[in-house]
Amino acid sequence: MTIAETTSLLGQPIDIREDEQLLRGEATYVADLRLPGMAHMAILGSEHAHARINGIDTSAAAAMPGVLKVATAADFAGVMPLPCIWIPGGVESHFPPHPYGLPGSRPVLSGDVVRHVGDPIAVVVAETPKQAAAAVKAIVVDYEPLPVVTRADRAIEDGAPQLHEAVPNNLNAYWTCGDKERTDRNLAEAEVVVELDLVNQRTINSPMEPRGAVGHYDQATGDYTLYASTQGPHNHRFLLAALVLGIPFNKLRVVAPTVGGSFGTKGYLYPDMPLVLLLSKELNRPVKWVDTRTGLMNSTVQGRDHRQHVVLGGTRDGRITAVRCTSYANLGAYPSTIGPGVATALMGRSITGMYDVDAAFCEVYAAFTNTVSLGAQRGSGRAEAAFLMERLVDKYATEIGVDPAAVRRQNLVPATKFPYDNGLGWTYDSGNYQENFEKALEMAGYADMAGRKAEARGRGKRLGVGIATYVAICGVGPSTRMSQEGMLGGTWESCNIRVHPTGEVAVTVGSASTGQSHETIFAQVAADQLGIDPATVRVYEADTLKAPYGQGTYGSRSYSMAGPAIALTAQKIKDKMCRAGAAMFKVPEDKVVYANGKIFAEGDEENGKTFAEMAMAMWYHWYLPQDIEPALDETTHFDPPDFNYPFGTHVAVVEIDELTGETEVVAYTAVDDAGNIGNPKIVEGQIEGSITHGLGQVLMEAAEYDDEGHLITSDLRTYALPRAADVPFFQLGKTVTPTPHNPLGAKGAGEIATVPPAAAVANAVVDALSDLGVQHIDMPITPEKVWRALNGTSGAAQ
């Protein structure tokens, strides 16, 4: 057959079909679900960050109006603890136990000891949410407070409070990557060495929709259904059925209704999921639980939280020869489902970014503390890596008196060196870093900054400019490779395409959108590949009963993982149509042409068939050869040969008010390379949201725990999130370097632009204050910290 060149739908900014129902508030979230006979669950979380529980009195709660059940850990003695499935790869690690010998995490309810504020102790199920909430308050817990530790570096010190019997000194793992000897030698021999102590502060994932779960046990069939805000329904089904509940896989269905954002929080197992299922079975009624904002902040995985000592060595003339990072990663009280892997591999292997560095080494002490569990947050690991590297490069440039842009230019990995082994474990697939870097500098007007600085000074403002580059591993990924990284599971993706007799198409994928416009882009990929109108394509996902197995949405993977699965499946459909066409047109297969959704014998387009006519013909299957099966229904499972590595250069321009210390980001240029882009409208939305997310961390966001382990910033009145008015108009550009690792040439896009903004803005602030000798200001860079730096007072500035 011949597949003719056709006008591509890919790359077109077609309208996002999900937006209208989302913007009108018409989409159905977990909180909107109403099942007949549904009861409501509330969870009692610990008031103490670390305490022994000497007793729980539930009698008053049980007697309250509408209360159907009060349960504590004793009610779930037969239920397994939640497992952890991404552990630090290749090193000794210590976890709480799981009966299958797997790394364990936490019990569904804590019985003897609580380890963070919010640690679930008891639940109430009542007729209404209000009754359940009221009854939870009537449960009396006899706590015996224990000493508390909230910092990873302190948790591994001798004499620190101990969280888990099976984890000596709270040390989950000491993990390393890179060449320690060579790095240390290069540092010892370096002409210039610069160092920084960095706090990449903990941040709170703040999707618009907090999590929720509805459990429904059908007594007639013995089937369980979980409706949950999940970004990976198949994974949740497997982990819950096999490793927590111990029920047949066939008995559990997981459905994700519309999910209102995730940013890395909704792929995890949380105690509420097994709890609603177990209580539904016990009460023979559907049981619903929906979190509050403050509940989310005390239960849902948080992000970042590394304390680092970082060192860079180089020559006097600007050649970087070594980078070394020692990091203390705070995993929280229990390992989240994938937390330990995020804190080690994603960060450590990424620390040299776009630079061709002779030797690098990273060591991570991953430790448990009395805080909420750590997980991914958009850009996780890679953002921490870019922050340390880009801050180091600026300090190095200042030290040797060379323009920071020139130092970067001198050290970029040359375009001729791909695939490039970064010496830390990643092999960069493709890149043209020079083109990307120069484009960003030109768009930002980097060459003209001196004049702008002088002009701003006349207005009482200090203008600063900061550059940050990055490489962000995405497209997770190759399953075997991920197993080497400590992932206990597969990371492939899937697609099924079913062509209806009318020629309409159903595309079903294993992924599950949490706001990434999957319906639009997956229909666009299928329509492009099949040469049909995208309006005739429906996309289904997020229901384990209907969707082919897949791993969900995370790590900016869906377009570069499910997208190729769709393209490969469409190819199977076209191949089959052409084989049928050969029989119908009575020509050899290689004389059948498929073009723009039409099938015809070469040179005879007039007597060809449309896509819809072929669909109907295959549905009837009249007079077709026996070796061509009826109907058009194909499935592909895609496991890529390796990851993909998007990259980019961001330039931030800030103005600092000399009197108040307020920092305003007045211009922001981002040039990102995500390979071939399917729908620029979707990608631009993700990039703008990602930059805003990064600006939040550098300027205002911080999860603050007091010494007793109480989260001080436990609602949106105390935890600042960036609003539209806080960010400038973003000047976006792109370069396009396709990956060889999938048929679309697509790289990850959803989180990549979260990686560099914190470093770009921090560099810009330090640039604005450089004449004062300021070398670093810890995030979040608040007006008071800058004011103190301006006045040379107190310890805010190093």
Add this chain to the structure above:
Amino acid sequence: MILTDFDYVKPGTLGEAVALLAAEGSRVLAGGQSLLVDLRTGDGTATRLVDIRGIAALRGVRREGEGRLHIGALTTLAELAADPLVRAGAPALAEAARANGDPQVRNLGTLGGNLAATGRATDLPVAVIAADATINLAGRGGQETLTADAYATRGLPAGAVITSIEVPVREHRHHSAFEKTADRATRYPLCAVAVRAAYAGDGTAADLRIAVTGATARVQRLRGVEELLLGGPTGTGEVLAAFRAQPRDMFVPGRGASAEYLGHLAGVLTARALARAAAR
């Protein structure tokens, strides 16, 4: 958070509203932008909400005799910010209204609610105090008026409904302005300042009212600063010096900022407000 249970009534007249509010646990519902949040978080309680939005007498902005503006308590923040009479006659008040929250909050939030939300630092009180406005109230004892200074020192009497305010329209020699640095999380003032000033021919301050919120324990008039600046120039240097001369405990830490920084910030905002007022 789950909203607690309460009764809801919507009277048509002020008299009915005042009678309903006499019962314990009754609270006034106007824009609901503070009250409903407090009821959800548990920071406030109510057994009955008396919705006053049906009372026509509480609406409208009009000139009242010579040199005064009458502004109904139900005037929304968006209306205040856009009203030509307010913008011309009491620009600091319009600026303070505009500085509130976001468009949705300004479309629902009211003048009266903003002045009554004494549990948090809101934007309008400093503008009302600096403008030397009077606040009209209705309570069990009938109509009552409160001077701006009495409002600044004593707050509102319990059980009273704000019905309107009377603002002296800027006389030729009076100029006002409002400045704010918003708290990043809430957008309430980290610090907000309103000033009203009159200047002598040589540019020195002949009359001065300065009010601050956020940086201090509660909204207040800064008489100590006024006294130091009166009769002299009001450049940034003089204003910051006047703030530094205030008692050390005048400013209080909050929202992650130290008292030292907030005192300095109040000074900077005052200097900027005075500079803008002088240029008007």
